[in-house]
């Protein structure tokens with residue numbers, strides 16, 4: 001944990017124990033730096049961190065004061081309880097509809113998990129694109145045959161050191177987004193009729209992809225704080241033959257949890273004992289709200305049984321479609337799958353993202369958006385607590401921008417989706433995150449679009465949910 005977070009957690013502890021009460025002044029930056037024997041800058045950073053989390057607030061010329069206690073935020077959902085037998089996914093036009101909503105500029109975009117366009121570094125990406133094309137004119141119009149652009153692969157390998165992973169550029173294949181990375185991994189590992197084990201609820205586009213490949217899914221319960229339930233997973237693997245698993249351990253979509261290293265290692269150990277390769281999706285790994293970048297499971301994998309997938313869709317620009325896969329010992333097969341699927345990933349976006357990473361602007365950009373998304377998640381979760389009826393629960397993710405909301409049991413999320421759409425708001429109904437009906441009373445909200453300007457939309461959703469919950 002960085003030093004400033006240790007200092008901040010000591011202050012939180014003092015507030016929680018009542019040493020400092022709401023409205024009271026906390027020690028000045030200078031005196032705390034002397035008391036804790038840390039630098040003034042460390043305390044300044046700790047206080048800024050606490051201000052973001054609304055633990056303290058600065059009063060001009062006066063110091064820092066403990067904030068009034070907010071109304072108790074709603075509890076987090078508990079462990080999920082999906083079905084326990086392999087299931088065939090039914091196709092859903094609803095998914096197409098929800099993805100299509102993204103193109104409607106007048107809708108409040110709480111549905112698809114897309115970044116806020118105002119936080120996409122468009123001007124800089126444009127500059128990087130033209131600079132990349134200028135510096136590599138011939139390359140820019142040629143196929144970037146798999147494994148893809150070498151500069152980009154080198155930069156990705158460097159980035160992944162922060163996630164505890166020592167990748168060589170030649171371990172990486174560039175793809176059209178993380179979706180294609182997962183698609184290629186599934187193609188390399190499974191054939192129609194095979195069973196894939198997943199944590200439920202699961203990001204709905206993956207469910208559709210799995211269906212398209214003719215695979216069955218075995219859904220295992222997850223906890224919104226700890227991730228996949230390892231005991232339930234073990235039981236499921238003892239009962240069923242499974243060819244591969246697909247996991248999103250860092251800032252999971254939709255539950256938001258980040259598994260700790262110990263649980264990640266136990267998960268990998270379990271898969272190894274059953275000889276099951278793992279597809280790991282780390283698309284949100286760079287979006288931690290604290291300064292600690294979580295490790296990937298791939299970092300603990302010595303045998304090449306983890307196929308690590310990611311992209312720049314959440315952090316830079318979803319429309320660039322720049323993703324990648326480090327497929328371990330399945331490299332040759334995945335590379336062949338890539339070639340026969342669409343030959344190559346477009347070259348100019350690869351050049352632009354490589355330039356962005358080389359220029360060093362990526363880290364600065366990440367620091368800025370992580371702070372903003374961290375605030376938006378907190379504020380939106382508070383707003384849900386304020387406007388949704390009693391019995392509602394909402395997650396507290398430590399990264400990414402998805403909030404999972406569990407509403408009273410009798411609320412039908414599809415009815416809510418239709419009614420909200422009429423009011424100009426889109427949400428992702430829980431039904432599409434599973435083959436079962438266990439999440440029909442849940443929704444996923446995209447907190448990237450939270451703003452005070454959009455508070456009315458959360459209020460409207462709350463009113464619709466109240467009406468739906470008292471209807472029956």
Ligand SMILES: Cc1ncc(COP(=O)(O)O)c(C=O)c1O
Pocket residue numbers: 113114176177178179180203248253281283310311312313318321322323
């Ligand atoms: C967990 C997860 N994986 C993959 C994707 C799709 O990524 P891409 O746009 O890079 O294909 C998303 C998008 O929402 C996601 O949330």
